[in-house]
Amino acid sequence: MVEQFELVHSSTVQQVADGLTAMILNGKLKPGERLRESVLADELRLSRNTVREAVRIVQAAGLIRHRPNHGAVVWDPTDAEIMDVYNARYHLETTAARSVSDSTDLTEVHAAMEEFRAVLRSGDPFKIVAKDLAIHSAIVGILGSRKLRTFYQQLVTELRYFMFVLSTEKHEYEDPDALEAEHQNIVTALETGDPVIAEKVVSDTIIENRDVIRQIIARRHAS
Secondary structure (H helix, E strand, C coil): CCCCCHHCCCCHHHHHHHHHHHHHHCCEEEEEECCCCCHHHHHCCCCHHHHHHHHHHHHHCCEEEEEEEEEEEEECCCHHHHHHHHHHHHHHHHHHHHHCCCCCCCCHHHHHHHHHHHHHCCCHHHHHHHHHHHHHHHHHHHHCHHHHHHHHHHHHHHHHHHHHHHHHHHHHHHHHHHHHHHHHHHHHHCCCHHHHHHHHHHHHHHHHHHHHHHHHHHHHHHH
């Protein structure tokens, strides 16, 4: 049975979509699980139209996929899909890192890092993930391109999913000191103004995270 929590009293489509997203990210809705809109509507005591529109919003964000003969199912990413998301992230963030110089304005990066530091010990993975991604969005922002920033935001929902996989499988958010050090290492590399150093640190971080995600999901599929 679907856990109802705050969805019971939700009335707007976006609220329901946010609730479904949270249920996918925290594992209450499992990868590959079929979503029957009529059952969801009955269990959440909502209209079928509301649930249908909410599912469409989450599907547009990439966390729900349509599978022939199954309908809507929770995203269970293939290795190719993981590589696709991380390749896009890699190119955007390393391009930004290569662009740094002594005159690069890192105000947004510094502000994002401070906000990340402030929530690290909250124990709230939703807040931590949001502030984590804000740092990486700020890095892309170094390029000064609104279109590239918008494109990066299109990756955010899928990246959130992968970060929650890390949180669940590796308990990353139980070691805030290590997370803080990892992100401070990136910020320090950008502060050098040396594009070679900045690109290497950003590149190494993304590749390491990507490979851990691939291993975790490969094990999940194998089991």
